[in-house]
Amino acid sequence: MSEETPVWKALNLAMDAEMSSDDSVFTLGEDVGLYGGSYRVTQDLYARYGEWRVRDTPISEGSFTGLAVGAAMAGLRPVVEIMTVNFALLALDAIINMAAKIPFMSGGQFPMPLVVRMPGGVAKQLAAQHSQRLEHTLMNAAGLRIAVPATPQDAWWQLRQAIRSNEPIVLLEHELLYFSKGRLDTDLPPPPMHRATVRRPGKDLTIISYSHMANLALKAAQRLSSEGMDIEVIDLRSLRPIDWDCCVNSVRKTHHLLVVEEDCGFAGAGAEIVATLAERCFPDLDAPARRLAGLDMPTPYNGTLETASIPTTAAIMDTVRQMLVPGEIS
DSSP states (O other): EEEEEEHHHHHHHHHHHHHOOOOOOEEETTOOSTOTTTTTTTTTHHHHHHTTEEEEOOOOHHHHHHHHHHHHHTTOOEEEOOOSSSGGGGGGGIIIIIIIIIITTTTTOOOOOOOOOOEESSSOOOOOOEEEEOOOHTSTTOOOOOEOSHHHHHHHHHHHHHHHOSOEEEEETTTTTTEEEEEETSSOOOOOTTTEEEOOOOOSSEEEHHHHHHHHHHHHHHHGGEEEEOOOEEEEOOEOOOOOOHHHHHHHHHOEEEEEEEESSTSSSHHHHHHHHHHGGGGGGGOEEEEEEEEEOOOOOOOOHHHSSSSSSSHHHHHHHOOGGGGGGG
């Protein structure tokens, strides 16, 4: 079955599918019960599975995430919903110091089938304390895996794959994507959870991005085609691990690299991507790699300043134009 579906509904269907097939799966967080979650992802699950498996919690991210770590150690498969990624700062001890490390510290005696879903990113004037990105923090926690779905199809499969995994996995869900629609075909076979995908093939320049920014990069590439630029767009889909083979193959084809991210550029995903690709395919580059990232500052509340603090489609197009001199466009 293939039909236009919003991202929130794809996540909701994924939760329902896994809860119906495995009694050990349960979800917990603030307002996940009667209210249906911050962005409707747990809508109707409370009525279907009851309060034992759809558990509303107090405002206590550290406590209920720690409870989920204990439940995972006892053999259950908890799915934590952090109301926004900003509140995850209060749960980092449970996520980084417990969930990510216990499988190592126990010599593998305790697998950690824990999923932590986090809505986040810059939405619309939610201000500094509600517009954060934590990729740079989470990517440096050995033992964690991080998925960043940008489409309903990826949201559907990556959540289901995360729930079935025995490793701790964070799903970073961008708040601007929940109500965007795309094709969801539940009959398609799942791709490997951490494999990147080429959203648009091209031969002049590679843009590597993820989540909401991957969609902006695709839009920029489509517009630049009218100017004779053939841009390849890679959606990483995963930030830990990263599908390096896909990235290397693309750079060796286009000889130009631009990384676009909403998170700040300092010590972030783009820094890691550019450094690694410089190590692996520096001789293939015809020009220095570039990064286009959010400014290294708290996100402003003012709408104009907020827009100016993160990459836009126009900014991506301008950066590509600066990188490709006319003689280099094939």
